[in-house]
Amino acid sequence: MGDPDDTPPPAALRHFSAxxxxxxxxxxxxxMLRFRVMLRAHGLTEQQWRVLRALTTVETIEASELALATFLLGPSLSRILRDLEGQGLIATGTHAADQRRKLVRLTAAGGERIAAVAPRSEAIYAEITGRFGEARLAALQGLLAELQASLAQDGE
Known part of the structure; x- marks a missing residue:
């Protein structure tokens, strides 16, 4: 080790909190602190809920597309799908033209679970909106979407 005085000064970085x-x-x-307790009460993890919510927007989806939509890595998604299928909340199958492609869909039981969670989920959204303000929340959501889109232009 050299002399402590030989240590280069730290690089100029913005403060960690910024x-x-x-x-x-x-x-x-x-x-998420506001959602976790509610999700646990319904026997769901954050990631499972993310998958179920994504499945409400499609009839059927390929697992690879679902991974992209939910920002879950393949191995994690595989485990989550196995658990959700074990609970009867989703069904999986293979693509008719390519047996390697896994298809995922929500089951009636999955729809019922979402219907059971939805009122409390919406109440949490209402609480957040009430605390932060409807216009400010809409502006924040718009800004975050713009930030994502502007950074995605570089090819992520």
């Missing part, structure tokens, strides 16, 4: 990734993570955590 780091965009950390601000986004803190905001996500503040939001």
């Amino acid at each position: 780091s965009l990734p950390m601000l986004l993570l803190r905001a996500r955590e503040a939001v």
Whole structure:
């Protein structure tokens, strides 16, 4: 080891608390704290709920597309799909033209679980909206969508 005086000065960085990734993570955590207890009461994890919510927007979806839509890695999604299928909330099958492609769909029981969770989920959204303000929340959602789109232009 050299002389402590030989240590180069640290690179100029913005303060950790002003780091965009950390601000986004803190905001996500503040939001998710409100949902976690409710999801646990319905026997769901955050990731399982994310998958079920994504499945409400399609009739059937390929697992690879579902992974992209939910920002879940393939191995994690495989485990989540296995667990959800074991609970009877989803059904999986293979694509008729390509047996390697896994298809996923929501079952009636999955739809019932979503219907059971939806009122409390919407109440949480209403609480967040009430605390933050409807216009500010809409503006934030718009800004976040714009940020994502502007960064996606580089090919992610």
